[in-house]
Amino acid sequence: MLINCPYCGLRDLTEFVVAGEAVARPDAHGDLDGADARAAFADAVYLRENPAGVHREHWFHAAGCQSWLLVERDTRTHEIIRVDAISAGMARETL
Numbered sequence: 001m002l003i004n005c006p007y008c009g010l011r012d013l014t015e016f017v018v019a020g021e022a023v024a025r026p027d028a029h030g031d032l033d034g035a036d037a038r039a040a041f042a043d044a045v046y047l048r049e050n051p052a053g054v055h056r057e058h059w060f061h062a063a064g065c066q067s068w069l070l071v072e073r074d075t076r077t078h079e080i081i082r083v084d085a086i087s088a089g090m091a092r093e094t095l
């Protein structure tokens with residue numbers, strides 16, 4: 001299987017590391033004083049959707065350009081639908 005890295009072009013799957021579901025992370029410096037805030041933080045850190053279908057994941061091009069990527073993949077077929085570079089200015093909602 002080949003993945004089209006935005007920086008390197010088509011590269012073999014073995015060059016990449018999957019880092020899990022792409023979700024917006026809670027603010028590391030946010031308020032965790034309340035039980036609801038702690039529960040929301042735990043959900044964001046530990047719970048994952050694991051859908052059957054299109055799924056967005058963080059991938060790392062470990063044996064290539066060392067870039068973090070946002071990969072949209074169908075978990076039923078493993079088809080890679082889209083690959084985007086993750087930039088520092090990217091909105092938290094898109095991650």
Ligand SMILES: [Zn+2]
Nearest residue numbers: 005008064065
């Ligand atoms: Zn790359």
